[in-house]
Amino acid sequence: MSKRKNSGYKKPDKNSKSDKSYKKPNHAKGKPKSGKPRGQTAVTNSRQHGQKATTATVTCSGLTGEGKGLVKWEGKQLEVAHLLPGETAEIRVSKKGRYRNAELKRVVKQSDDRVDPPCPYYYECGGCQLQHMSNQAQGRFKQNIIDSIMKPFGKPEPILTMDHPYDYRNKSQMTFGRNKERQIIGGLYAQNTHRIIPMDRCLIHDPKADEIVQTIRGLMKSFKMQPYNEDTGQGFLRHVLIKVGQVSGEIMVVLVAASPVFKGKNNFITAFRKAHPEITTLLLNVNKRDTSVVLGNQEKVLFGKGTITDTLCGMTFEISAKSFYQINPVQTEKLYAKAIEIAELTGKETVVDAYCGIGTIGLVASQKAGNVIGVEMNNDAVRDAIRNSKRNGVKNARFYQGDAGEFMMQMAARGDKADVVLMDPPRSGSDEAFLSSVVKLQPKRVVYVSCNPETQARDLKYLTKHGYAVEGIQPVDMFPQTYHVEAVTKLVLEK
Numbered sequence: 001m002s003k004r005k006n007s008g009y010k011k012p013d014k015n016s017k018s019d020k021s022y023k024k025p026n027h028a029k030g031k032p033k034s035g036k037p038r039g040q041t042a043v044t045n046s047r048q049h050g051q052k053a054t055t056a057t058v059t060c061s062g063l064t065g066e067g068k069g070l071v072k073w074e075g076k077q078l079e080v081a082h083l084l085p086g087e088t089a090e091i092r093v094s095k096k097g098r099y100r101n102a103e104l105k106r107v108v109k110q111s112d113d114r115v116d117p118p119c120p121y122y123y124e125c126g127g128c129q130l131q132h133m134s135n136q137a138q139g140r141f142k143q144n145i146i147d148s149i150m151k152p153f154g155k156p157e158p159i160l161t162m163d164h165p166y167d168y169r170n171k172s173q174m175t176f177g178r179n180k181e182r183q184i185i186g187g188l189y190a191q192n193t194h195r196i197i198p199m200d201r202c203l204i205h206d207p208k209a210d211e212i213v214q215t216i217r218g219l220m221k222s223f224k225m226q227p228y229n230e231d232t233g234q235g236f237l238r239h240v241l242i243k244v245g246q247v248s249g250e251i252m253v254v255l256v257a258a259s260p261v262f263k264g265k266n267n268f269i270t271a272f273r274k275a276h277p278e279i280t281t282l283l284l285n286v287n288k289r290d291t292s293v294v295l296g297n298q299e300k301v302l303f304g305k306g307t308i309t310d311t312l313c314g315m316t317f318e319i320s321a322k323s324f325y326q327i328n329p330v331q332t333e334k335l336y337a338k339a340i341e342i343a344e345l346t347g348k349e350t351v352v353d354a355y356c357g358i359g360t361i362g363l364v365a366s367q368k369a370g371n372v373i374g375v376e377m378n379n380d381a382v383r384d385a386i387r388n389s390k391r392n393g394v395k396n397a398r399f400y401q402g403d404a405g406e407f408m409m410q411m412a413a414r415g416d417k418a419d420v421v422l423m424d425p426p427r428s429g430s431d432e433a434f435l436s437s438v439v440k441l442q443p444k445r446v447v448y449v450s451c452n453p454e455t456q457a458r459d460l461k462y463l464t465k466h467g468y469a470v471e472g473i474q475p476v477d478m479f480p481q482t483y484h485v486e487a488v489t490k491l492v493l494e495k
């Protein structure tokens, strides 16, 4: 993405269909006026939404871990979304009891790191948080986060960034509803709400997925299919989940409905397949619960095999609707290559692939290991991992369903051998059962992959207190335009 300087606020394109219902956020209304003294605080009072609101001019001193600007106001530190360090801006501060909410009104003096966010929904949608930052600045921001959190363990390597940091998500979800005019809309939720922002394109999604969502929206109208209404509990279609095999070209579409009764199913499927012959499988998932979790427990294959395959690191993987598969395959190849390099496999080692998902990293590692033992909680993912082992002709890998901590405790109790532990837990990190068993099993190396540096640092603290030393930290930008960052860390057993 090239760096384009302007006010930092992009008005929606009036000619774009999707923008018709887009409301300009309040803070996008003013164009910046430069030339105000830096750091000067001009305060006016007004009432907004029943709360007392104050306008102040402030200067941003840094960023939070979520990419929000930090400013001082009346001796208090406030967080302002979309504000960059060094920028002077007018903000609106509203008070509710002891709580202060700060919102960006206009940038008065802008940073060289500011770019025009290419997405017209950016300031409404909570999906991306860093589109107003140049790619270089995003890289620096993520590097600083990892450097600061990992400081007790050494100096991390420079972050591996992505050449084309858009269109990367191979998995996308959109929600259906109606607008005030009762038209069917599909899109993402506005930040911290369940209000759907109608959109025809999310710039980090695979473009094919968004095209399919638009077709579904059109078919809903033709087939009089009702979108689900969260408030009344009425209606049929809640969400669509799309997984795209970016190498294989296979596509899975999951219609998430509130009921298993799919009226006009056969005609809908015929029309849908005609519009998108490239879709390889369609599923109906039933979610009757009043929940933010997208998928329910009931699943029915409407056509195709119910899974897709994709190629990663030269191997083919089968992926179910509910199984975890890394969402950015371009960056995953870099991540896995680094993880396997630092595992220093010679062909003899017993490798534990903990939190293994569909077995991707363990199966790639199996080519250089003696044997691989994978453990994973999700039943569907374990079934995929076993199939993936067979599909790739891997003879030295076994996969087990269960809690990784309990599994490792059993391994430790039996006195099993593990030379290398590859671990890639969810955002919440690992647990003491798992980590204490690692310490008992004494693998020579632990390769810890994580999408949450905070919980990774917590777990590294445990391992470094119990005989391990950190020998390298590699950050990888798996989630451009968002504040999330991945890191893979090498730990070695101290003699």
Ligand SMILES: C[S@@+](CC[C@H](N)C(=O)[O-])C[C@H]1O[C@@H](n2cnc3c(N)ncnc32)[C@H](O)[C@@H]1O
Pocket (backbone or CB within 6 Å): 324, 325, 326, 354, 355, 356, 357, 358, 359, 360, 361, 375, 376, 377, 378, 381, 402, 403, 404, 405, 424, 425, 426, 427
């Ligand atoms: C970040 S994903 C990593 C998956 C895989 N390593 C990969 O690269 O695709 C974390 C995985 O841990 C699984 N998981 C979560 N809690 C678990 C637990 N307590 N025990 C075992 N697996 C767990 C999730 O189902 C998910 O597949």
